[in-house]
């Protein structure tokens with residue numbers, strides 16, 4: 001019916017699996033199907049693939065292979081790091097310091113720990129989405145087990161000063177964890193330079209399949225095991241390895257890091273899209289303009305409903321998001337936008353576009369044209385739009 005190519009501008013929600021990744025994974029379903037724990041040749045071949053992928057992930061984030069643990073997703077990594085740190089230090093320290101703009105995989109994990117009796121402090125952010133450092137300094141104390149602050153925000157793209165935050169955590173003897181799911185593959189990430197004790201990443205945000213992630217755990221840090229079972233992941237996360245997906249993650253993360261210099265082009269697309277969309281009346285950019293992920297654009301359009309915008313854009317062949325994919329089914333306004341001071345009406349009229357290498361200038365121009373059209377249509381129907 002329709003031949004027009006769709007425009008995908010929702011890479012922060014998920015990314016297509018690249019051809020290179022599919023090709024690297026394919027043999028793991030056919031000739032290389034062994035169990036890495038088996039001592040025979042079939043098993044050892046699979047083990048070599050897992051080892052090679054672990055080395056690639058380690059090289060991408062600047063750690064040793066032994067510090068990389070494969071998990072099933074970013075959410076699992078977030079859960080393991082936060083609950084692990086809390087339970088490791090529970091007898092001495094009962095507080096967790098995080099932020100108001102974390103992903104739900106962090107916020108809901110912290111909420112679960114509150115039910116167990118831990119105290120959680122949710123530090124606020126400024127209008128650009130940056131952590132309030134005074135509030136953070138005041139919150140982190142001798143009772144703090146963990147500071148958990150994301151490296152880059154999934155909705156507004158703001159990049160946090162993780163190195164500085166890690167220093168504050170360590171000065172008071174707390175551990176430092178960062179959810180870097182949006183950062184890895186989009187900006188340089190080096191766990192040693194950042195000084196973090198744990199870092200989460202996810203495959204499907206960087207052109208590997210859904211259902212694979214990793215957690216960096218600094219050598220010597222003994223958070224409790226996630227899954228007791230066999231000796232996989234040094235006995236800390238049992239369960240036979242997902243060899244194909246692990247291989248896919250290795251190739252995807254190596255590719256993503258190799259392509260980081262090309263992010264300058266994505267950043268230029270982002271600027272073009274922001275400039276184009278801000279020509280619409282009653283529009284504003286959410287998040288800091290400079291210190292943001294190369295592909296992230298988040299704009300509020302007053303007097304329109306984000307859901308309506310999204311559906312009309314979808315009919316025009318454009319995939320965007322109203323915020324985080326996880327909350328797009330609920331009518332709750334984005335907790336991130338409310339935290340940076342966007343009022344509730346404008347929060348409901350916000351769109352996120354997340355660009356990647358595959359997008360083009362022509363696509364950006366088409367997006368601007370389509371958004372202008374649908375915003376004007378919706379505003380023409382709005383009883384509260386002033387410029388009628």
Ligand SMILES: *Cc1c(COP(=O)(O)O)cnc(C)c1O
Pocket residue numbers: 012072073074075076078103105150152153154179180181182202203204205211212213
């Ligand atoms: C997508 C995302 C997650 C969750 O990762 P999954 O692999 O989908 O579980 C966690 N944190 C951030 C910032 C994300 O963008």
